[in-house]
Amino acid sequence: MHHGNHFYGHAHVLAEYCGLDPADPPRIDGYLQHGWNVADGLGGGTPYAPGLPIFVWSERTRRRAWSMGRPLATVIGSPFLYLMRSIPAESTKRDGTIWYPFHGWEGQHVSGDHQRLVDEIVATEAGPITFCLYWQEYRDDRVRAFYEQAGRVICHGYRGYMRMQTDPRFLHNQLAELRSHRRVASNRLSSAVMYGAAAGCEPAVYGDPMRLASEDLATAERVRREWPELQGVAPDPATARATAMAELGDGYLASPAELRALLGWTAAHRAASTAREAA
Amino acid sequence: MIQLIGGEMPEYAEELPSAGGPLLRHLAGRVPTGSRILLAGPHDPELVAALAPGREVTCLLRSHPDALAQEHRAVTGVRILCGTLPKITDTDRYDAVLALDGTTRLCSPEGPQLDWLDAVRALKRVLRPGGTLLLTVENELGVHRLVDPGTPTAARTGDAWRPLGEFGDAPGRPDRLAAALGAEGLPVAGLAAAWPLPGRPTLLVTPETLRYGPVDALGALAAGAVATAYASDRVLSDPRRLAGAAVRRGLGAELAPAWLAVAHRAPAGTGSVTLPAVLHAGERAVAELVSTPDGAWLRRTVRVLDDRPAPPDQPLPPGRLLEELLLTAALRHELPELRRLLTGWMVALPSAAAGNVLVDGDRFALLDPGAPDCPDALTRFARILATGGYTHPWQAVTEVTRLTAVLAGAAGRDEVPDPADPDAAEPAADGLREHEEQLRALRRRLDNAEARSGFFEHELAKRDADLGRARMQIAAFSGGLGYRAAKVGLALARKARKRLRNGTEDAP
Numbered sequence: 094m095h096h097g098n099h100f101y102g103h104a105h106v107l108a109e110y111c112g113l114d115p116a117d118p119p120r121i122d123g124y125l126q127h128g129w130n131v132a133d134g135l136g137g138g139t140p141y142a143p144g145l146p147i148f149v150w151s152e153r154t155r156r157r158a159w160s161m162g163r164p165l166a167t168v169i170g171s172p173f174l175y176l177m178r179s180i181p182a183e184s185t186k187r188d189g190t191i192w193y194p195f196h197g198w199e200g201q202h203v204s205g206d207h208q209r210l211v212d213e214i215v216a217t218e219a220g221p222i223t224f225c226l227y228w229q230e231y232r233d234d235r236v237r238a239f240y241e242q243a244g245r246v247i248c249h250g251y252r253g254y255m256r257m258q259t260d261p262r263f264l265h266n267q268l269a270e271l272r273s274h275r276r277v278a279s280n281r282l283s284s285a286v287m288y289g290a291a292a293g294c295e296p297a298v299y300g301d302p303m304r305l306a307s308e309d310l311a312t313a314e315r316v317r318r319e320w321p322e323l324q325g326v327a328p329d330p331a332t333a334r335a336t337a338m339a340e341l342g343d344g345y346l347a348s349p350a351e352l353r354a355l356l357g358w359t360a361a362h363r364a365a366s367t368a369r370e371a372a
Numbered sequence: 373m374i375q376l377i378g379g380e381m382p383e384y385a386e387e388l389p390s391a392g393g394p395l396l397r398h399l400a401g402r403v404p405t406g407s408r409i410l411l412a413g414p415h416d417p418e419l420v421a422a423l424a425p426g427r428e429v430t431c432l433l434r435s436h437p438d439a440l441a442q443e444h445r446a447v448t449g450v451r452i453l454c455g456t457l458p459k460i461t462d463t464d465r466y467d468a469v470l471a472l473d474g475t476t477r478l479c480s481p482e483g484p485q486l487d488w489l490d491a492v493r494a495l496k497r498v499l500r501p502g503g504t505l506l507l508t509v510e511n512e513l514g515v516h517r518l519v520d521p522g523t524p525t526a527a528r529t530g531d532a533w534r535p536l537g538e539f540g541d542a543p544g545r546p547d548r549l550a551a552a553l554g555a556e557g558l559p560v561a562g563l564a565a566a567w568p569l570p571g572r573p574t575l576l577v578t579p580e581t582l583r584y585g586p587v588d589a590l591g592a593l594a595a596g597a598v599a600t601a602y603a604s605d606r607v608l609s610d611p612r613r614l615a616g617a618a619v620r621r622g623l624g625a626e627l628a629p630a631w632l633a634v635a636h637r638a639p640a641g642t643g644s645v646t647l648p649a650v651l652h653a654g655e656r657a658v659a660e661l662v663s664t665p666d667g668a669w670l671r672r673t674v675r676v677l678d679d680r681p682a683p684p685d686q687p688l689p690p691g692r693l694l695e696e697l698l699l700t701a702a703l704r705h706e707l708p709e710l711r712r713l714l715t716g717w718m719v720a721l722p723s724a725a726a727g728n729v730l731v732d733g734d735r736f737a738l739l740d741p742g743a744p745d746c747p748d749a750l751t752r753f754a755r756i757l758a759t760g761g762y763t764h765p766w767q768a769v770t771e772v773t774r775l776t777a778v779l780a781g782a783a784g785r786d787e788v789p790d791p792a793d794p795d796a797a798e799p800a801a802d803g804l805r806e807h808e809e810q811l812r813a814l815r816r817r818l819d820n821a822e823a824r825s826g827f828f829e830h831e832l833a834k835r836d837a838d839l840g841r842a843r844m845q846i847a848a849f850s851g852g853l854g855y856r857a858a859k860v861g862l863a864l865a866r867k868a869r870k871r872l873r874n875g876t877e878d879a880p
Contacts, residue, residue, distance in 0.1 A: 144820025146768035165768040351781025
């Protein structure tokens, strides 16, 4: 279906969980939610083919999707939690903060003062800082230089586009990095902060939230109002983690067999699709 | 011998089934031997035959052909009066009058047309003091009426020359029925709500039990009773759902299809026929549910219906009905609870229908141990979920086979059950409301499919255009000199564009 299903290697993670070849995930009968959002689970502007399910992370998102005229939203939980389930945490020492500066996606550009943000982060964080940049900013020498002066700078990989150059280990890299840090932070509440909280980091959201070109700020404002327990330099970690886990769909993960049946990955279903294609 | 008392119907044979079935046979059999009994109205020949030994049975039938058929059966001890109820005289008095078919088929077109109260008075006249009256009263607002696509006041049967429906004077509630009979000098000794159909109950429950008894189990029994009776019938809405919900929500007695009253002609009767709290006729046996001193309920077999040994008496397990818990969790979109229930069910009782399992915490037990095995229980539940008009967490899955696979996965099973044979599906009531819902769903799917087809056409056009451009580029760049010239030109163009962009971004 939509190439967004392959972003961050989500389809690959689910294929592995389902006992299928992670290098070649079968076509999914619907759309995977590929990032935390406050809409119907689909990214803004994702072209949606009507009548197909959106596989959303949480029950709250499903209810919202229903209210937005998307009754076929189906809760499966986030691929990140599936990955966490299949890679148990090792007791490594956690240190410092992994910081995710808010980024734009392909074709979007963030405006804001990177230097001022870096200064604020350095003044706030006690331990070593790892900056994780989105590939777009990571490749931009100018932007990267702002962060390199203050800490280690990494990129989890390229999320892929049109199923090309997808780094299927994106989430694996992210999970490993998160598990080696004590804190996770960003200037906007995002998937990364949720993942970090789920992976055992103390989350924080502070600093200049920056601004996307032509962004509607009402949504960002709504996020701050609706999820106050995750905002600030040091929100209560237990409360924040409970919210993050709920948003990621903790407790709602499907079994491999259930997921195979939902995504159209059972042997019978795939054989029928192959037969249709052959005809 | 047939005695023509007047007003008989020489040509007409009853079109609708007469009262009978194992439960009524069992009850009628409780009338003491040696009694003189009047069976008023059409009763099943098996019931007549079961009642006759040791008793003096008189059948009152308005239809002459039916009277002849009964005579032809030559059951010893059975006398036949053929004619209309007003013609019956009180020269004969009976120890018991059984009107298990109710009072609507006692009068013929000839002579006075007795409404319910007058019919009761006429029956009372032939009852000796202290004698027993067993009377079925149809509830015009019973579940069977509520789901009936036909209108009782415009019935087209040959005996509907005066169809009154809810405009008749029969009482509309069990307490009013008891009061009305009491006022006529027929104090009621027992009263029970009956499912699934007035003349053929398989479940009798007293109103007190419906109020204070195990309502979930009773709701399940009522739902099960109507499921069997309405298999493949056309109905307005699923009677199973309505009957179960009515009992659970405290309206069981009020919405039951009929009430069965046991009354005695004053002064006090002998009390030979008593109604237990619950009387249920299953596949193999008639059983009573009786309460034990510790507040639990015991299922006691009172009559075996086949040659096999009687099912042993056993306690009714506590808990709520699995099917209702599953539907509730599905409607609430509580996936963790839904998966817990499905898993527990498939581990404990994989071959029991969801409508025959009681759940108490983590314990899963059979409601009716005598019910036949149901190896495709999961598929059946998938069908209920898909076609019963229920929202559930897997809205996009519309085929029963695929939904079954999802349920199996949610139940912790790794293998996908074999696709069910559609012909093997158990017959279920054919509800207009469910049809309407399916029609709506199909329209929605069709709209979606059309929109999707447009969406894909648009996508295809875009990809075609991309492909065309790519082909042109390949053609342009595949030559020797032309290729190099184009490459240089393109590199220059890119450089210029980059410079232009950087210049724009650097501007203050």
